[in-house]
Amino acid sequence: MRYIQQWVIFLMMVIVVPAHAQTRWQTSEAILKVEITGIEDELLRNAQLFLSLKELENKQVPSLFRVRYLARQGEQEILSALEPFGFYNASVQHQINQTADVWLIQYQVELGNVTTYNQVTVDIRGAAEDDAAFKKLVTALKPQTGQVFEHQSYERLKTSLRSLAAERGYYDAELLKHEVHVETTTQTADATLLFDSGERYQFGPTSFCCSFLEDELLHRFVQYESGQPFTTRSLLELQIDLAGSGYFSSVEVSPQWQQADNQEVPIEVSLSPNNRNRYQLGVGYGTDTGARVTLGFDRRWVNSRGHRLSSVLRLSEVQNTGFVSYVIPGRNPARDSYSYTGEVTDRSFEQQQSTLYRTAFNDIRHYDKWHRTYQLSYQRENFAFGSEPTTSSNFLIPAIEWSLIDSATVQDNRNMIDDGYRLTLSLQGGHDSFLSDTNFISAKVGAKWIQRLNDDWRMLLRGEVGALTVDDFDLLGPTLRFFAGGDHSVRGYAYQQLGPKNAEGVVIGGRYLVATSVEFDYAFKPNWRLAVFSDFGNSMMDWDESLKQSVGVGVRWISPIGPIRLDLAAAIDEPGSPWRLHLTLGPDL
Structure with missing residues (x-):
């Protein structure tokens, strides 16, 4: 009887033990969920990245044994995720809540006191010890006593030292010592960096x-x-x-x-x-020029001295131009050059006729944001307004232009100006003692300013003022007079159709110019903006003449090749306030 009892007990153990093991190793039909409380923002995101259980979230629960193992391991993973932010005294507890549909692993985090820097020692040796760039770097990035001990600030300093050494020619530089001692009882950290730059190359x-x-x-x-x-x-x-x-x-x-x-x-x-020759063919349309075709040919180098030849032919409904330029590199070829240019332009628009022949010598210099151009040109212009007889004039014109451009673009779109300005000043003149038909001096100042008001709104201000003095105004061709109106002047009015008129009502241009604009644009979706604006301006024979005004709306597309603008503007001072469409392509500045 005793042997029978032993066999019964043995058989029960064989049956029970496997049944017990199956409950620990078998999978469940439930879904796994993970919840972390007590932390948020960066701390929470980093904890989730460290936590192995996150890979199983929203999936079918594996065995109970594996869940319990990973849940216990998760406590240490969360603690490790908090240390880079200075929390070395945190505590983490977890619990597993099981239902038929969901197994929820809950972690409760107690952060405790944050660890701060106590002593930070940065010792620079070698030639960099006296390098002002390293002193500036250490002053800017060295953690201060009492500052939260974040690993990121410590690693940034190490990385910056190495990067600066590479950038400034310390090829043999090395970090001899980099260690941090964290004292959990006082919640402080001591950091030591010993950097030997060696000699500078x-x-x-x-x-x-x-x-x-x-x-x-x-x-x-x-x-x-x-x-x-x-x-x-x-x-x-x-x-x-x-x-x-x-x-x-x-x-x-x-x-x-x-x-x-x-x-x-x-x-x-x-x-x-590069390819020695470059050919260009382009077609387009502008509301100032109408349909246009551009043909171009460039000889990237004419000889071994790097001289270049560039030529272009532009044909449009308003103006046809042939232009050729021979460029000689200057002392700094990337920024300085000399050029000889020749140009023939035939223009016929709104009863204004002009044929210009011009040759010029240019001396161009670039100084970072500044640009300067000296020019000496000789031009002959045959022109007429309406049915007036054709007049011919000849001028030898020395000229100078300065410009200053500074801008910042949107981080993810270099074609979108965030903030910036452009200033230009040009002077030119001629004297009847030096191959000019009459004495004249002309000056023009232009400015444009773009200011971001917030993430969606920008303000764009533009202004242009010009004036000239001349002994005989009638001898000045259209290219030397001032006109207003058009895409880049006073929108709502036709191209160069604001100014004094002759007896036939043909605009003949003026001695003075004023053109201003105030515009606000709004980003309603990525790369698309809506604009409202008002322009003021006129060309005049006397300063006291009234300015013309327009108002309008527009849409801008920040395309891969630059902003494309479509504006609809009303000329307030024209009878019936007619509306005019303006289409332009090009940078904001």
């Missing part, structure tokens, strides 16, 4: 490979000297300037660190030629 000789241009021209692109302290910024500027010259299809600028001698690193520039 200098620029060695620069060589160019595979170029069809003279070395003398190529070396004029180089704005550093051998023996000067190395900076990657100088190399980047060299690459940008060479690529922007149009001579090359690809440019690679490489410091040869392995060939450095006495801390001088040679620079090698590899160049691939």
Whole structure:
């Protein structure tokens, strides 16, 4: 009987033990959910990234054993996720709530006191010890006593030291010591960084490979000297300037660190030629010009000295122009140039007829945001207004123009100006003692300002004022007079149709010019804006003449090639306030 009882007990154990094991390892039909309370925002997002259980959320529950294991592991994962934000004294508890449909894993977080910096030591050794750039970096990024100990600020300082060393030529720099000691009893952290920069390298000789241009021209692109302290910024500027010259299809600028001698690193520039000839064909439409066709031909380099030839023919309903330019690189070829230009323009519009022949010499300089142009031109213009007889005039005109442009674009769209301004000043004149038919002096000032008011609204202000003094106004051709009206002047009025008129009612232009605009535009969806505006202006023979006004609305599309504007404007001072459509393409400034 005793043996029978033992066999019964054994059989019950065999049956019960597997049944018990199955409840721990079997899967459930329920869905797994995870909830974390006690933290929010960045802390919550980081905890969710660290938590392994999040990968199983909204899926069928695996075995109870695996859920319990991952739930316990999750407590430590959440604690690790909080440490980068300075919470080293947090506590986490969890519980598992099971129903037939949902298993909810709930974590309750108690943050405790945040850990702050106690002592922060940054020791710069080597040549960088006296480098002002490193001193500025340490002053800006070194954590201060009492500041929350966030790993991000500490890592940013380490990364910035390495990046600055690479940018300024400390090729042998290394971080000898970087450690943090966290004292949980006092909730403080001590950080120590020991950075040895070694010696700073200098620029060695620069060589160019595979170029069809003279070395003398190529070396004029180089704005550093051998023996000067190395900076990657100088190399980047060299690459940008060479690529922007149009001579090359690809440019690679490489410091040869392995060939450095006495801390001088040679620079090698590899160049691939661009297509020597470029042809252009374009068609378009503008409300000022009507339908137009553009044909162009460029010779990117005429000879080994980098001279360039550019020509263009523009045909439109209003004006036909043929233009040719011969460009000679200046001392700094990326920013300075000399050019000889020739132009023939025939214009016939609203009973204004003009044929212009002009040749000019230009000296152009770029100074960061500033641009300066000196010009000496000689022109002959045959012109007539209405049925008046044709007049011919000749002028030798020295001129100068300064412009200043500064702008900031929207982060994710370089075609959209966020804030910026443009200022221009131009002066020109002629004297009857030097190949000019009469004495005259002309000046014009222009400005445009764009200001972002908030994330959706911008304000755009524009103004232009011009004045000239002349002994015999009738000898000035239309190109030397002032006109107003059109897409870029006073919208709502036809192109150059604001100004004094002759007896036949033909606009003949004036001595003075005023054109202003106030505009607000609103982003109603990405890359699309609505605008309301009002323009004022006129060209006049005397300052006391009244200005014309228009009001209008428009829509802007920030296309990949630049803003396209469609405006509908009403000329308030015209009988019946007629509406006029204006279509323009181009940058805001």
